[in-house]
Amino acid sequence: MTNKMYFIANWKMFGDLRSLNSLDKVIKFSKSKEINKGRLIYCPPYTLISSFLKKFNNCQIDIGAQNCHESQNYGPYTGHVNSHMLKNIGANYVIIGHSENREKGENDQLINLKIRNALKAKLKVIFCVGETLVDKRKKKTNLILAKQIKFGLDKIKDKKNIFIAYEPVWSIGTGIVPKSKNLFETIEFIKSKFKGKSPKVLYGGSVNPNNIKNLKEINNIDGFLIGGASQNSNKFIDIVKKTYS
Numbered sequence: 001m002t003n004k005m006y007f008i009a010n011w012k013m014f015g016d017l018r019s020l021n022s023l024d025k026v027i028k029f030s031k032s033k034e035i036n037k038g039r040l041i042y043c044p045p046y047t048l049i050s051s052f053l054k055k056f057n058n059c060q061i062d063i064g065a066q067n068c069h070e071s072q073n074y075g076p077y078t079g080h081v082n083s084h085m086l087k088n089i090g091a092n093y094v095i096i097g098h099s100e101n102r103e104k105g106e107n108d109q110l111i112n113l114k115i116r117n118a119l120k121a122k123l124k125v126i127f128c129v130g131e132t133l134v135d136k137r138k139k140k141t142n143l144i145l146a147k148q149i150k151f152g153l154d155k156i157k158d159k160k161n162i163f164i165a166y167e168p169v170w171s172i173g174t175g176i177v178p179k180s181k182n183l184f185e186t187i188e189f190i191k192s193k194f195k196g197k198s199p200k201v202l203y204g205g206s207v208n209p210n211n212i213k214n215l216k217e218i219n220n221i222d223g224f225l226i227g228g229a230s231q232n233s234n235k236f237i238d239i240v241k242k243t244y245s
């Protein structure tokens, strides 16, 4: 485990104004010594970004969005939000390339454009990569990851504002996590794709308070992208606490 760990909460399409109350205990926790060197980032749905920002006004918890449009400019794109608009309201991060959006047709080229424009807008990018179960069974994991990284980060020289989230698709929301040895090797493989300093590499997929004890022992992981468990503040806090205990 690296010392300064990132814990990124992906709320997906969950949450409403009533959910804000559940954040009080996370705010309290973020101000305590127990947070250790953990960095907390919440990615709520667009509708809650402003409310989360107000709520986290006096603490160190950062905010991100779950996606953005690829265009840098305003435009006739009904239902979309671009990275400048996110930065403008106070978000500092954006998740790009999540498998739930890849499944809906986002390809590597589109993801690359989104990442480049998000970086121009001074957002930090949580770039998701991961193989499907079919890929894994065909032993194509490294091939898929290499392709997603090559094309997703094409023409991007400065990678200091990029985090890579390794999220095997078969692990998201299933309760199944990769074997520790395999996960260590995959994270090493991802890091080996970078000539200079590698971006931080996070793991995502069914992280919960029960499996965090094993996951934290994998010493090349720089943090976690947490979906389901992050919507429950007690579980989210527990994951952070157990990482450092």
Ligand code: PEP
Binding pocket: 010, 167, 171, 172, 173, 174, 204, 205, 206, 207, 225, 226, 227, 228, 229
């Ligand atoms: C995710 O969708 O980014 C994720 C990690 O989900 P879960 O933790 O629910 O598997």
